[in-house]
Amino acid sequence: MIETIVKVFLRDKAGNLDSFTTTINLPEQESHAYYLGRSWNMGVEGDRMMECYKVETVEAGHTISECARKVSERLSSHFASTSGGWNVPKDMPFMQEFLSEIRTLCDLCLRAGPAPELLAKISNHLQTLGQLDQHNELSMIFWDEQKRHKIDMQPWIDEWHACECDFAAWYAGLPPDIQGKVIDYYRKQKSL
Structure with a gap:
């Protein structure tokens, strides 16, 4: 589970400000989305509704x-x-x-293998690509081996289609050394 510590900034209709710092069991971006625009009752003795207008990350979560x-x-x-x-x-x-x-x-x-969050991000990323781009991306993972003629990508591409482009199913069927190459490739991608 990924935890993120955030500082939540609040403002009421009269312009009064308040804030609180909390830990939430979500990745950084999702934790910001969770709080922004939501109303919170900050009253101690009575209701004091305030809306979140800004969120700052105090400490990003770790897998x-x-x-x-x-x-x-x-x-x-x-x-x-x-x-x-x-x-x-x-x-x-x-x-x-x-x-x-x-x-x-x-x-x-x-x-234990990669975090489920990473597998979900990779799967979502690949689903946004067309078939040719998926093939290109999967080929890029093994580019060095292909250049040295140490690996034939066609069986992995065929398996990709046999799994109906389901990344988790495709990944689970790979040998451990190939799984390692796939995860190492995606861990280096800044866009995920």
């Missing part, structure tokens, strides 16, 4: 895999020893087990 990657990097840089164990103070034996549990959790999160 589970982004958080797991960050924690994993910090574990390695701050606690990992060169012998493969953990550098922990002698008077804190529980830390050894705790750090190992955190590492396991990070590894599980990173192996």
Whole structure:
């Protein structure tokens, strides 16, 4: 689940201003859309209706895999020893087990695959393209391999049509190494 912390700016009909900061379980753009133009009762003793006229992001949300990657990097840089164990103070034996549990959790999160939000964005993006543009985009993912004649794209294009251009179904049927190339390609796309 992606969380975003936003500051919501309010104004009533008389021009009085107010604001509040909150966490919402939505990506950044969706959280802005959720609050903008909505009315909120800011009254304590009586009604004081105010409308949201502006939203600012305090902290953009992170996916589970982004958080797991960050924690994993910090574990390695701050606690990992060169012998493969953990550098922990002698008077804190529980830390050894705790750090190992955190590492396991990070590894599980990173192996869980891409976030459903990313798969939905990719699917929506591909659905806006015509058939030729879809083929071109899918071919671009494997451009380097095609140039070196290491991959034949036709089976993946055929499978794309067999799945009726359903990205999630097509993606699920790909071998893990191909899935990795697809997700790496889309994670680098600024437009998603």
